Amino acid sequence: MRPGGVADLLELRALAAIPLLSSDGPLGLVLCGHPEPRTRWRPGTRELLSQLALEGTVVVDNARLRAVERYDATHDALTGLLNRKAFLDALESQIGHAKRSGSTIAVLLLDLDRFKEVNDYLGHLHGDALLVDVAARLQSSLRQEDSLARLGGDEFALMLTTGATRSGAEVVAAKIAASLDAAFEVGGHTLHVDASVGVALYPDHALDATGLLQRADTAMYTAKGSGMGSAVYDCSVEGRAAEALGLLGELRRALQGTRELRLHYQPKIDLRTGHVSGVEALVRWAHPRHGLLGPDRFVPLAEETGLVRTLTSFVVPEALAQVRSWQELGIDLRVAVNISARDVSDKELPAKVAQWLDNEGVEGRSLVVEVTERTVMDDRSHAAGALESLPVDEIKIDRQFLCLGRSRRSVIRSIIALGHDLDMRVVAEGVETQEHAEWLARMGCDEAQGYHFSRPLPAVELERWIASAPDEPGWLNVAARD
Incomplete structure (x- = not known):
């Protein structure tokens, strides 16, 4: 016995110890002491100590198990935080x-x-x-x-x-x-x-x-x-949230073939020739109660809930079917469609687009897929990786740069120069005035779209709009048509 140890504290002259052992290793010791020195313990004492050690092991094991169960019942298994x-x-x-x-x-x-x-x-x-x-x-x-x-x-x-x-x-x-x-x-x-x-x-x-x-x-x-x-x-948001949930349910129904969703097309103008070089397809919802809704009313809802992929599966085939119809009429236009971050991260998207093109018999050159800068920034951990494999050949100047006036013209010039250095076409959207169109053309911008030329139109109205344009339109003479 070590001087100053447990035995000395308890004034014991003899001490026996049996370990408490579990499948995980030692748990502790069962100690038995006697005030008189001895070299041997009676067999009954040894058996008693062994039984105590066995029962002690069970008690300690059960206590540990209950502690683990209590912890598991109140904590998240992955992070260790409260559940x-x-x-x-x-x-x-x-x-x-x-x-x-x-x-x-x-x-x-x-x-x-x-x-x-x-x-x-x-x-x-x-x-x-x-x-x-x-x-x-x-x-x-x-x-x-x-x-x-x-x-x-x-x-x-x-x-x-x-x-x-x-x-x-x-x-x-x-x-x-x-x-x-x-x-x-x-x-x-x-x-x-x-x-x-x-x-x-x-x-x-x-x-x-x-x-x-x-x-x-x-x-x-x-x-x-x-x-x-x-x-x-x-508290005022509660009502708006309820309205949004109702609108979301109606959007799901609209995507099931009610023909309430439709595409309008805004022409893109080649600023060197004045001719229509393509269109952008923009989805509209002819809601039975709210009238014609723009994408800002329902596309964000679709993006938040994942329904946007279903929406994309409507927009792209519909746009390609319209391209085929125009080609049959002798109108050769490229159509641009917008896709979201959820679409970009969809590994099946390239195969889907290829199938949609094949279904309509339309060549890939007739389709432009637009990915907004917000998509890349909001989902940069995934979108950037997916974009590396895409053939990016066009850059678009957002309407906000034109709306901010002359103070941002140096930025626009830089965007145009950068785009051309990268062998990309540069398109400006939100062109509202003749001044905007003339200045963009002087800066070398390739294409423009906006209400100065035309608002987004249903396909039939766009055909009439194109037919009414002069055979040799100079871009300076392209007047706003409503």
């Missing part, structure tokens, strides 16, 4: 305390923008790895007293009990956004992640845990739809 049930229980408990003390609580709900494309494009293993890294970033940016949970998928929730005011929650939302600024390295891929954050406050917005989470969810979708990054719950 939905534990978060709601903790929030309900904190609400009870807040009622008694008159304090406030803030709930922040966030999800990762376009996370689904990470899984679709890179696979679920990479998606899970990204979630683990995001959880670690979020945890490191928060205070010790803040409660962070993963509710499921790419959705996280945060409860603030200190500084739980509107301004305090907005500061935390900004910290969350800042924590995600740096790129993530996942499986050899560099991924950029943005999040949308919704904020709801107790007692201002709801009086129970479920209600607070629902209000934060509404605010989160407000943030996502506005592109602001974060938003505090606004």
